Amino acid sequence: GAGVSQSPRYKVTKRGQDVALRCDPISGHVSLYWYRQALGQGPEFLTYFNYEAQQDKSGLPNDRFSAERPEGSISTLTIQRTEQRDSAMYRCASSPTGRLAGDNEQFFGPGTRLTVL
Amino acid sequence: AQSVTQLDSQVPVFEEAPVELRCNYSSSVSVYLFWYVQYPNQGLQLLLKYLSGSTLVKGINGFEAEFNKSQTSFHLRKPSVHISDTAEYFCAVRNTGGFKTIFGAGTRLFVKA
Numbered sequence: 001g002a003g004v005s006q007s008p009r010y011k012v013t014k015r016g017q018d019v020a021l022r023c024d025p026i027s028g029h030v031s032l033y034w035y036r037q038a039l040g041q042g043p044e045f046l047t048y049f050n051y052e053a054q055q056d057k058s059g060l061p062n063d064r065f066s067a068e069r070p071e072g073s074i075s076t077l078t079i080q081r082t083e084q085r086d087s088a089m090y091r092c093a094s095s096p097t098g099r100l101a102g103d104n105e106q107f108f109g110p111g112t113r114l115t116v117l
Numbered sequence: 118a119q120s121v122t123q124l125d126s127q128v129p130v131f132e133e134a135p136v137e138l139r140c141n142y143s144s145s146v147s148v149y150l151f152w153y154v155q156y157p158n159q160g161l162q163l164l165l166k167y168l169s170g171s172t173l174v175k176g177i178n179g180f181e182a183e184f185n186k187s188q189t190s191f192h193l194r195k196p197s198v199h200i201s202d203t204a205e206y207f208c209a210v211r212n213t214g215g216f217k218t219i220f221g222a223g224t225r226l227f228v229k230a
Contacts, residue, residue, distance in 0.1 A: 033218075040222065042121075042222050042223050043161070045218065059217075091160065093160075105163050108160035111160065
């Protein structure tokens with residue numbers, strides 16, 4: 001079956017522009033996570049959705065970053081007024097169960113490579 | 118809060134040799150432990166996980182890991198590596214009551230012919 005997909009795979013933008021990154025999780029998956037991965041580092045947690053509810057956004061670096069999952073399926077991560085330091089790989093993951101199942105496996109998408117010039 | 122330290126950023130090894138990728142974690146609460154592999158241009162894929170029970174965990178592709186609570190370690194091992202094992206490997210931890218996964222910085226494994 002289809003895995004987690006993300007689009008675009010590559011995004012180059014100029015400083016100050018807004019960008020929207022899309023995540024299409026595995027069908028029926030309850031949990032959705034966004035991570036940011038800098039070069040040479042592991043993924044860093046940004047935010048978590050349980051269905052459409054954003055239950056944790058403690059990892060979002062500042063108020064230029066926001067995320068939504070309005071129908072409990074596709075999610076969008078939006079970065080406003082991008083800065084060069086926002087350049088990174090942005091990864092999405094989904095899990096079949098909710099937050100109480102701490103051992104649930106996360107299935108990762110291929111990521112969106114964002115470059116801010 | 119939890120943290121993960123992967124002690125080696127790069128590990129070169131010859132094909133068919135054994136390999137160990139080291140991982141240490143810190144946490145004040147009970148945790149689940151994971152190893153993920155990332156092949157070039159692909160997403161992270163779960164190799165294995167420790168939830169409870171036997172401290173020796175077997176995963177896909179012949180990998181295994183041993184949970185050592187006293188040393189707070191979860192080292193990954195494979196007795197004989199293949200060229201196709203060349204990838205980046207991430208150790209991760211999550212507290213048993215939550216969902217936020219903390220990843221290490223990764224270890225790049227190079228398998229040479």
